[in-house]
Amino acid sequence: MNMLKGRSLVSITDYSKDEIIQILDLAEEFEKNQRQKILDQYVIASLFFEPSTRTRLSFESAVQYLGGSIIGFASADTSSVKKGESLKDTILTVSCYSDLIVMRNPMDGSARYASEVSPVPIINAGDGVNQHPTQCLLDLYSIRKTQGSLENINIVMIGDLKYGRTVHSLVQALTLFGATFHFVSPESLKMPSSVKTWIKNAGLEYHQYSDIMDVMPIADILYMTRIQGERFPDPLEYEKVKNSYILNKQMLEGSKDNMRVLHPLPRVNEINEDVDDSPKAYYFQQAKNGVYVRQALIAAILDLK
Amino acid sequence: MDKKRKELQVSALRNGTVIDHIPSDKTFQVIKILNLEASENQIYFGTALESKKFGKKGIIKISGKYFADNEIKKIALVAPSATLIEIRDYEVTKKEKVQLPEFVENIVRCFNPKCVTNIQAVKTKFRVIEDHRGIMKLACRYCEKTMGKENIEFL
Ligand SMILES: [Zn+2]
Secondary structure (H helix, E strand, C coil), rough: CCCCCCCCCCCCHCCHHHHHHHHHHHHHHHHHHCCCCCCCEEEEEEECCCCCCHHHHHHHHHHCCCCCCCEEECCHHCCHHCCCHHHHHHHHHHHCCCCCCEEEEEEECCHHHHHHCCCEEEEEEEEEECCCCHHHHHHHHHHHHHHHHCCCCCEEEECCCCHHHCCCCCCCCHHHHHCCEEEEECCCCCCCCCHHHHHCCCCCEECCCCCCHCCCCHHHHEEEEEHHHHHHCHHHHHHHHHCCCCCCHHHCCCCCCCCCCCCCCCCCCEEEEEHCCCCCCHHHHHHHHHHHHHHHHHHHCCCCC | CCHHHHHHHCCCCCCEEEEEEEEEEHHHHHHHHHHHHHCCCCCEEEEEEEEECCCCEEEEEECCCCCCCHHHHHHHCCCCCCEEEECCCCCCCEEECCCCCCCCEECCCCCCCCCHHHHHCCCEEEEEECCCCCCEEEEECCCCCCHHHHCCEEC
């Protein structure tokens, strides 16, 4: 019984542990055999109300590998939105032309709303600062693939932990698998208390550090994020901390053999380019995994697998 | 008798509702959210009244008016300690403490200006939750942000 059939994916918390595993297993199958024309004669709508080239190309690549067709737009400038059409009307119209809608929209909560009004399933490709569940699924896939399992890993999250929605979703998802969390961030960008509460409620542990090297020897995964200058009320504080959270190759000495470095990309300068040659750098493979995961998701929702 | 006197005080209304045990400083807010300023009904209210249980309390009596579910939910959000007393023909026909609802729909605005409910014609929906310190919060169904009492703005 495919529990995901016909269901929208708005937030990673919409999925149970078993449903997450179902997607990851299916993604593995697509990694082994990527070109499967199961979407022949299906039309997928890709509605990007704000540009996000990386995410859009990943979805479109997933659809193309499955032999499906894509309609849609890459930014709101070229769409009827510019003429003032409501989101509801856009969704209702596009659902007449397609079997599934992938949507990116700058309004927080727009994906949940779209899923309520749409007769076809919605996949949230990012709603404002709220959720980006396919990023979370590809992070989970990358962790499972590099560690052999999602259970009981030591994950180190580094950088902007206050505003980074990808780290919040990842914490939420990993609490289902019993991880131990290690947070490295400047004082003003610490993990919010609501996220720490989920961890405590799940009966798990977290530890906080200000120096990456304190936790390097025990890390299974280093999850790097961007620190953006505009997050700091005081530019002076930004100048002080911005170089404390940059990873270089030398710092990886003494880390575990199985340790891998992940990053949701794009990076700015938080991972030095000399890390790219290290066998522990995994962020480009991570992006590639996004295509398998999105193939799996579309196949599962349309009940083609 | 003391009890008798109290009943008389309340039953001074022939028909209507008494909202009792309002935290004193919330009395005017309750009047405002129920839009009683615009009401044609007779209204009596008092603030800073002595109360054994609450220290200082407020009370509002509205003649000829009974509140609908959504109005009672509003009262509960502002004054969770309040008691609602309905009176018909001088008799107390119903007396109960207001209950914090599990959900509130189309009563409160989301405090997040980027929330879809503030940009498109979407009815707001919140889950009423408690944070880890047991403080009431409203969790927006759409943007998933939670807001405290201080951010509540009624529609
Ligand atoms: Zn909201």
